[in-house]
Amino acid sequence: MRSKIEKLYMGIILLFMYAPILTLIVLSFNSSKSRARWGGFTFKWYINLVHDNSVLNALANTLIIALISTIAATIIGTITCVGIMGLKRRSRTVLMGVTNIPMINADIVTGISLMLLFKVMHFETGFGTVLIAHITFNIPYVMLAVLPSLRTINPNIYEAALDLGAKPFYAFRKSVLPDLAPSVLAGALMAFTMSIDDFIITYFTKGSGFDTLSTKIYNEVKRGIQPEIYALSSIIFLAVILLLAASSYIKHRQNSLKKGKYLYKADRKISRGQAVALAAASAFIVILAMYFGGVFTRKNNQLFVYNAGEYLDPEVIEMFEAETGIEVVYDEFETLEIMYAKMVQDDGAYDVICPSDYMIAKMIENGMLQELDLDQIPNRKNIGEQYMEASRSFDPDNTYSVPYCWGTVGILYNKTMVDDPVNSWDILWDEKYSGQILMQDSIRDAFMVALKRRGFSLNTKDPGELELATEDLIAQRPLVQAYVIDQARDKMIGGEAALAVTYSGEVLYAQNENPDLEYSVPDEGSNVWIDSWVVTKKAKNPEAAMKWIDFLCRPEIALMNFDFVTYSTPNTKARELIEDENVRNSEVAYPGNDILKRCDAYSYLGEDGDLLYSNMWKKVKSGI
């Protein structure tokens, strides 16, 4: 009985520990993009991974950083240990305490400290700073592994080698090092694992245009995770497990040697199979690192692009690079607010950005953008006149921006779960659908819904109107299942909710996955938004930025991006190229004029307006 309970207990503990990872691994083989639906077994995410250059670059960065920082930290750490052993006991204790502190210290403190140091010393953040940071935090791990075993080594061994005529370094290499090697190797593996694993310190020291796997995955998570990332995470998990196994295997061998289990030298030599496996693993890492090594030779002709996540076909980047010889450093932001904060902090970090309407107005007003050289962008003529006209609400002379995507905000609903006609925002306040409603976790979109419902302008700065909208949103709170960003689509596909405030661009994809879904722009009106490409004032390579925008305005390129992003393209030539008639004439992708008439674009509210909205939003979220 007792042993049964013990086993059950162990089982539960193991389940708790490994259920999350198992979920991840299972999902990495799910052919449906939705977490909520099992679409059959597939390897396609793993295959996609191999073809995703941004992920492969991040992988190469991770491996190269890990490899170099491990080698450097291992050498420095081991030498430090030897030095520490030569000290008097008191200084030794003090020094060991001091070197351990970075390990105990919160990563975030280490990360911020390093970032500050790099800023103060005017280091350009990127590969170099991340490498230095990784070496720094890896040294204590190496020391932690090496020091205890160095203590157990008979110091006479080194003296014996000297005594027999060896020069000091040779003596160390031949006598102490072989005994120490397993610990050094264990320390190196530990450091390697830590380096691959690290997110926080990397995040603070990486700057723009440089990602390791962990920061890459973080960006993806913010935008809604792609199944490729499940596959990638599964691979990382496997790799870490293998490293740990190798590490403990080495320790095991060391103990066997100490206990005199090996009678003859041949007994302790590693077998041919083990040697081959080890060599293959090392070769794999080295080749991979070398293959992607080219990423780090910084060329002069670079273009730094900052875009929302999953908002461009990666193949387009390759085509642009191949044609122009310009190297594109492509970064993704999670929300416009984060993008804006980043640009305020370092206004020269990116050359070309793709923000939304009201944000463009804000950036123009704050002098963060430069006027476009329209002679360099002849393909702008492919953009429909109505979209240029609509852009005047945030870019009055059409001089700063070129539209890229546009769409409406509406209600995505599951017709098997909703009986009533969906033609008013009121349905989101209907108690019948309590717990079935998804709202956007975004200030402007949430207020837009409440303001439009009462017939107010979605750009209002009238405190009275906003007060009413706030009260409505608070009243709605108990009915809302969750405030989400990108998860709305997945939840709707999986049938987890009945109604969701969604961008029109998500709809075609969602309907493809779940034919029960419908989209409606309520009669009270809604938001029509435009995302446009702009060039920053401090851009280091404005010519390349103009070429980039012109390239994206080519009909066939715009079509590729439309196929990838599924958000409506303002490029009329591209729209004509869409093969699928249902898509080309889709009411969702290209709503009729009657719908558009009901919709307005967001305009920039000014600092006061921003503050007013965000204070009201806090009330809504806290419910007071």
Added chain:
Amino acid sequence: MSKELIRLEHISKSFDGELILDDLDLVIHENEFVTLLGPSGCGKTTTLRIIGGFEKPDSGRVFFDGMDITGLAANRRQLNTVFQKYALFTHMDVAENIAFGLKIKNKPRDYIEEKIHYALKLVNLEGYEHRMPGSLSGGQQQRVAIARAIVNEPKVLLLDEPLGALDLKLRQDMQYELIRLKNELGITFIYVTHDQEEALTMSDHIVVMNQGYIQQEGTPEDIYNEPENAFVADFIGDSNIIRATMVRDELVNILGTDFVCVDKGFGENKPVDVVIRPEDVELVPRGQGIIPGKVTHAIFKGVHYEMEVEASGYEWQVDSTRLFEAGSEVDIQVDPFNIQVMNRPESEDEEAMAIDV
């Protein structure tokens, strides 16, 4: 006496402010088996390490064959060391361990093979060439360490308590082996130990040390029979060390009774220590000796009996082949030649320095 090989002049050394060696002078001759003997912390190992080049003296000079080698690194000295804990290279087999020094000297392969064979034969480990050190017993490992040292044909072999980690039986066997080795090799051995029996058994010359000073040097017989102070007497074997007064030359008052002795030159009525070895105390029936006493313990030790005799308020240790049962009334007498008279220092420091001239 043979040629002088090593000379230490005015060697001082301290660790962490603690003085370990103070102005030490020592001469070692060719082909001698010299033992540095003393309790732990006496400076014997430090002296050996200075000779080996593992420590630099704070002051003083080291000469080897007439050359000043004070600043010469350990790897360039013509001597080899056998360490207490063997210090074998655990990742190399026995043959590789032995070949280590020869490979550094770029000796030809055949020569190395031959030397390994010869050395293993010398230390009775033939056939162990390819064993790993971890799988050998302590005694075997120490033989490998010795073999590893001697293949380099050093002029001097330094041995730092090499038998310290071995059990008693093995230790005794190894003592004879070391003597044999020394005779076969014909080189100088400098041996460090705290075991007086080891020192007496193996050495040609013993240097007794305490607190950084040399207390006495001499042949084992000199040291044993004529300890120059109470420390040496106490450290070397069991002794009756008794406070006494030198009445005049050749007459010493021990515990209120005058004894005839052979020592002179201490002055008149001077406080001294006398050393009388237990086997030199003679027990005779009551009335035939000098002081009366009573046997309090008697134990059979094989070759002799060990007895304790209460006489004149002192517990005498007595070794004799003739038994007097516990409780017997006896007399004690001592041959004048067996009374060793020593100066009595006033304090411990003085005791340490007094003999160091």
